[in-house]
Amino acid sequence: MSVRELVVLGTASQVPTRHRNHNxxxxxxxxxxxxxxxxxxxxxxxxxxxxxxxxxxxxxVTHFHGDHSLGLAGVIQRINLDRVxxxxxxxxxxxxxxxxxRLRYATAYRETVELVEAPVSxxxxxAEPGGYTLEARKLSHPxxxxxxxxxxxxxxxxxxxxxxAHGIKGPDVGxxxxxxxxxxxxxxxxxxTRRGQRFAFVMDTxxxxxxxxxxxxxxxxxxxxxxxxxDEQLAVEHGHLTSGQAARVARDAGVRHLVxxxxxxxxxxxxxxxxxARAAGFEGELTVAHDLQRVPVPKRQ
Numbered sequence: 604m605s606v607r608e609l610v611v612l613g614t615a616s617q618v619p620t621r622h623r624n625h626n627x628x629x630x631x632x633x634x635x636x637x638x639x640x641x642x643x644x645x646x647x648x649x650x651x652x653x654x655x656x657x658x659x660x661x662x663x664v665t666h667f668h669g670d671h672s673l674g675l676a677g678v679i680q681r682i683n684l685d686r687v688x689x690x691x692x693x694x695x696x697x698x699x700x701x702x703x704x705r706l707r708y709a710t711a712y713r714e715t716v717e718l719v720e721a722p723v724s725x726x727x728x729x730a731e732p733g734g735y736t737l738e739a740r741k742l743s744h745p746x747x748x749x750x751x752x753x754x755x756x757x758x759x760x761x762x763x764x765x766x767x768a769h770g771i772k773g774p775d776v777g778x779x780x781x782x783x784x785x786x787x788x789x790x791x792x793x794x795x796t797r798r799g800q801r802f803a804f805v806m807d808t809x810x811x812x813x814x815x816x817x818x819x820x821x822x823x824x825x826x827x828x829x830x831x832x833x834d835e836q837l838a839v840e841h842g843h844l845t846s847g848q849a850a851r852v853a854r855d856a857g858v859r860h861l862v863x864x865x866x867x868x869x870x871x872x873x874x875x876x877x878x879x880a881r882a883a884g885f886e887g888e889l890t891v892a893h894d895l896q897r898v899p900v901p902k903r904q
Contacts, residue, residue, distance in 0.1 A: 645674030742808035755799030
């Protein structure tokens with residue numbers, strides 16, 4: 604059975620707290636696992652969340668600030684220690700290659716797994732593994748940063764009433780799907796487009812074109828909201844978003860489920876983030892993330 608869900612491993616920005624680990628997010632997408640921004644402590648959070656090294660197929664790092672990347676060393680070594688039987692691909696800003704190299708070889712260990720380095724240097728498609736397309740978009744932060752967007756191709760939804768009206772059933776349904784026409788009945792006559800699902804991951808950034816491009820039409824958007832709206836000037840100065848800004852992006856982009864995360868240690872109560880997001884006009888499903896939470900990708904409409 605296919606599973607599509609986000610496993611939240613950590614939600615703190617810059618400084619972890621008693622209740623929030625540094626960043627870390629695993630997207631389970633059918634049989635594949637994509638780990639985003641493994642900050643310090645990610646390996647232990649994986650254990651607590653029931654995520655194994657074998658679950659990882661791809662690692663996506665938005666930028667090389669420590670709270671988004673210091674966990675790479677431990678995760679990479681664990682992948683090799685556990686002898687993961689498949690290759691693992693790592694995406695990260697090409698400008699941070701020296702940081703990736705240092706983290707990959709931070710200490711001595713035995714390499715047993717093929718880790719494919721696939722650095723990102725421009726907007727566009729970065730992987731098409733089959734079943735989805737992975738894109739990157741540049742963001743606005745003091746160091747080079749990219750957000751990621753997963754897009755499933757559109758499919759077809761068969762309509763039982765139309766199939767019945769044309770007397771098509773059993774093996775003939777599959778034949779029609781494969782060939783496009785059966786006995787003068789076309790696939791369009793008995794089906795409709797089933798829109799593919801979309802997921803986006805947006806971390807440290809000011810408002811910019813890349814944020815809106817990543818969020819557009821997403822079923823699930825994971826986005827930083829480091830600051831509350833009253834601290835918007837701090838957000839601008841340090842290259843971050845407020846909860847209200849993130850919610851307005853989601854509102855304007857038609858996001859179905861918004862996940863706010865990456866919270867400054869200055870805030871101890873999460874309720875204000877939800878209140879400000881609602882005040883900004885976002886009416887969809889909303890999650891103020893906490894560590895070890897699981898958030899399902901919304902079912903197709």
